Ligand SMILES: Cc1cc2nc3c(=O)[nH]c(=O)nc-3n(C[C@H](O)[C@H](O)[C@H](O)COP(=O)(O)OP(=O)(O)OC[C@H]3O[C@@H](n4cnc5c(N)ncnc54)[C@H](O)[C@@H]3O)c2cc1C
């Protein structure tokens with residue numbers, strides 16, 4: 001009997017991962033996802049979806065390693081299964097190159113990807129403006145496939161979906177035993193967290209089926225990611241910039257920088273241009289508190305603020321959010337709803 005009603009706010013890669021984790025792990029919970037936007041209109045749908053972490057300043061490194069390893073291993077199992085093409089999850093190999101030798105040549109995630117090594121002098125000759133490079137195989141998770149696939153998996157275990165904008169979490173909490181907030185950038189308004197801010201990202205999707213390996217400049221501003229339908233080339237990282245319109249100058253800059261790294265892109269046809277707002281935050285917020293209403297305390301588990309790493313850390317942070325939910329339900333068992 002499903003006696004605990006859990007509501008997940010958000011149907012991006014973070015919300016759907018969280019909803020699937022809870023619905024598949026806690027048989028006593030009935031789980032509903034409520035969101036204003038679903039695939040193909042969430043931030044992850046336009047993202048390249050490469051699994052590549054960055055280091056957050058105030059989260060213990062062991063926790064960050066766990067977030068990445070769990071996400072990588074979860075997606076690797078999908079990539080290795082007959083579900084891979086439906087889910088849009090596959091291995092992707094390539095290079096990260098640096099104009100200056102980075103202080104951390106062997107980053108914390110290097111043991112979790114496959115075949116991490118420094119590039120040879122011969123390989124580096126292809127990139128005369130760069131001094132150092134890393135070669136490795138990671139995973140690419142294309143949300144245009146992965147999110148509908150996750151949604152199907154969620155429905156298969158009885159998950160419910162509501163298509164609606166939420167304006168007041170307290171009102172919703174009258175009808176649920178726990179709420180999980182996966183509203184990304186909109187947490188700025190929904191839970192009034194002023195630490196979340198937009199980091200605008202513009203990319204172009206080009207047709208260049210001859211490209212097989214990714215190339216990323218370590219500064220994070222220029223990258224080329226071959227994918228299933230197209231090659232994503234980027235990018236921009238404009239903090240506090242809320243514009244969702246395509247900026248012509250940004251597109252020109254992206255093409256120019258990417259063609260410098262990969263001259264064969266000069267002949268590539270641009271299929272579309274896309275802008276998304278990363279949910280920036282110094283550190284992702286994966287923690288819980290309680291909403292107080294009419295004598296009841298309703299657990300509120302937050303899972304948002306992943307910046308440019310939402311796909312990269314989606315499963316690991318969802319598992320942490322699941323633990324926080326379990327802990328909060330155990331600390332304060334559901335109290336009678338009105
Ligand atoms: C150009 C670009 C490239 C990127 N490339 C990568 C990459 O290669 N690898 C990687 O790991 N990450 C990448 N990212 C980052 C990644 O896309 C994000 O971190 C991730 O998509 C965030 O997911 P989310 O579920 O937290 O938020 P979102 O996808 O923004 O989803 C938020 C959800 O909450 C819902 N919501 C919000 N407020 C409300 C409300 N009030 N009521 C109802 N619903 C609400 C929305 O409707 C939506 O369903 C990239 C981002 C950009 C912009």
Ligand SMILES: O=C([O-])CC(=O)C(=O)O
Pocket residue numbers: 048050052201216220223234235278307308309
């Ligand atoms: O940085 C990258 O390589 C891709 C990415 O995650 C982003 O643009 O946010």
